[in-house]
Amino acid sequence: MLKLRLLLLVLVLGVTFVNAQPLIKITGVIKDDLKNPLAKVTVTVLGQNQSTISDESGTYSIYSSTRFFTLKYTLLGYKPVLQEIKRDKEGRIVQDISMVSNINELEQVTITTRQNQLSNSSIINVSDVAAMPSASGNFEVILKTLPGVSTNNELSSQYSVRGGSFDENLIYVNDVEISRPVLIRNGHQEGLSFINSDLLSGAKFSAGGFEARYGDKLSSVLDVRYDKPDSSQAILNLGLQGGAFSSRILNKRSYLLAGIRYKNNTSILNRQDTKGSYAPNFTDVQVVYHHTFSNKFTLGLLGNFNSGIFKLIPESRETQFGTLSTLLRLDTEYSGQEIDDYQTAGGAVTASYFPKANLVIKWINSYFSTLERERIDVEGRYVFNEINNDFASGGFATTKTNKGIGGYINYARNNLESQTFGSEIKADQDFGNHVFSWGLRFERKDYQDNLNEYGLIDSAGYILERGIQNFYQDNSISIKNKLAIQYYTAYAQDSYRLSAHSELLLGVRANYNSLSRQLLLSPRLLLAYRPLSNNKIFRFTAGVYQQAPDYRSIRDFNGILNKGQQAQRSYNSSIGLDYAFDGLGTRLKFVSELYFKYQDRLIPYMMDNVRVKYLAGAEAKGYTYGADFSIGGEFVKDLLSYFRVSFMKANQDILNDGLGYLKRPTDQRVNFSVYFQDRLLNSPTYKVHLSMLYGSRLPVGAPLVQRYSDDFNIPAYKRVDIGFSKDFLDDAGMRKPRFLDRYFSSFSAYLEVFNLLNINNTVSYLWLKDVDNVQYAIPNYLTGRQLNLKLIIKFKNSK
Missing domain, CATH: 2.60.40.1120 (Carboxypeptidase-like, regulatory domain)
Structure with a gap:
């Protein structure tokens, strides 16, 4: 048997x-x-x-x-x-x-491989940007999943790197340094970031230890390229938050990239605690043109116009917070309106000369002009109550104790005009075992700032009895500033192949500016070793990073300029390991780095939403240390997934304040992120894109004290976004719709759920006192759960 x-x-x-x-x-x-x-x-x-x-x-x-x-x-x-x-x-x-x-791609692969080993940078998979679910829709959302980057605001494109402020990050597009508007104070006022994802050909990011060729900032570098496309193509992106259209036109001796974007996130803002009429409208136009005149000379043009207007007519606000034993609620009625707008226009011309096969010389000239305005007339009348946990009939919470009634006024008439002109010569020459680079740059920045703002808070309801002198005045400013700064910079660096397995990069930057009149020298070193097994890279970096004073850092709370401010300085070192191995059915890459930064000269600041408020007249010293770890790979073919965790401690001591070392506003001890992609087993054209972010609590001080403090905390930031997509023309599909296949190379539909778990994340606080003179922090929450639909359509190349 x-x-x-x-x-x-x-x-x-x-x-x-x-x-x-x-x-x-x-x-x-x-x-x-x-x-x-x-x-x-x-x-x-x-x-x-x-x-x-x-x-x-x-x-x-x-x-x-x-x-x-x-x-x-x-x-x-x-x-x-x-x-x-x-x-x-x-x-x-x-x-x-x-x-x-593909000649263009081969050149990029060769350069990327060498520079990735020597530049301490991470290559960003730009194809992930379109699929990653994001409330802001900006390119920077992918940065917030990278090691060393901290965030607590999904509406903002700003980010903090290894304890640094938003102003310590460098951004380059085709070798042109990009700056951002100054007056923006809330994430929902931000519109479209400079980077147009549809025009991207490549990007890399360094969270520290970057080479001397990059500018004088303390924290990070994002290097973005709009390069020659493989073929002509048009892309249409339509969604509930706006749309975009881009075109790539490839000719024999030239190419043109053009893109226009529009964004309106009213649907997301309408779900916030403050109810009213939101009218956020943002528009961006970019053009890149490149012409090859001969094998020795090319000319490139970059043009940009970015405009945004944010209008809010607030009506009411209801914010409930507290604990199970003490539940509080703030009810506010508003009158007035807020209108903020900005326009940035400018461009760059890059002439490239190739006198020899191993030498390239670039002359880059750029000019950008920005106009920013704030018009705020908002008056709020509030009732502050402690309420019962049990609910009365009808589903309304009953009042247990009245904590006070009062009102506040926010007023602003602020105008800032800024112009930036830069002219730079850069050269790179390959001598085989040596690649030598040098550059010279002149930059001039002009600012004209008219500030007129104040905030009044009657936090106990006594205005009728005691008059306006009992109001707390927050940043009452009435001043006009005009400033021009010239910067002169130079750098030289040499990357040398010590052996078949090790390379050394040595460089130095020199900087002089007309404001602080300091000559700043910043030497930098990077040593890389790749063993014979060829699946590991060990790196060691050390260097001095100095950030010359700018208009943002020298303007104090009251608008007065500290023109005697000195440059900030940081001594950085790090050791890292990249390790590639086979596991879980795919090729995995593990990246780790330990770092330490000692800053003997810092400008302390406070954070208010996305606005950095400097204590311009003070000086501090500090230190930051931490560790970053990440692992990633194609767990599903052609879909990259990765996990990262970062640990950090950032402290500072404001000199002569008698308080010693305190936490910096960016001291976020733990950051964890996941970006995971998968296909449905029986329907591989259906994909899932999951993004998870966790950032531990952030220190914050009450604004009612006239000094820096860290005696309060913003709760931990927790966010889960998920997206589902289907490309009807995916090669994994057995059948393709004939009509779509005839006109399009890709036709993808996305369904996204923002804030899947509907977590109330706090971004800042409104500070009030009750009748007993007890101060309360009223949380300003970020966005709740929201659905989004979008289409990304790529047209077939015209013959």
């Missing part, structure tokens, strides 16, 4: 095995356009779970379970090849393939 069962089992398995055999076996050799064999080419049968990789001789073999199918051949640095196969019967097919190199 047992033998019979074994025999039946063998027969069943044999039949199953025979039935599972593929009908077609495809073999062949893959070569480049010079007839050299290509190794590690990925060969995929579209619509089937079949893929392989060619060996060192370029040979491959793969099976198909159908007689009509399409093979796809892909290799970084080469144009992908699609080969249709039609076979009437079973058997074997020999299919040899020739792949054509």
